[in-house]
Amino acid sequence: MAEKREPISDDMEEIGANIKRYRKQKKLTLEQLADKLGGSYSAKILCQYEHGYINIGSQAVIDISCALAVTPNQLYPGWITEQQQDEAVTDFMLLNKGNQEAVRNLIKTLLENQTPLPQGA
16 A cells, blocks of 8 residues: 655645646646646646645746746745736736747846946945
């Protein structure tokens, strides 16, 4: 008889419970959610996320929240506590995958090429 698995952390359990709750509110099966995610995540992986059995990365939180039409903060309220979730974040989530990747690349390039702020600025 297999032992009952436990969530790896309280955070992963919370995120997983919220994914499941929003998925069920949208009347989606795990397979349907996997299809909405374009095959990036299998139904098996999504099930493990929902039970908190494996760590869910920030990109997965963003991808799943977009597929469920919720914000990352709705999946994990403590996730964006130090950042203001403003209109730009919401708009970013509405972009298609190609445009999201372009924005990520632009931000990465800007961060790599920025000059340090003068002291006291």
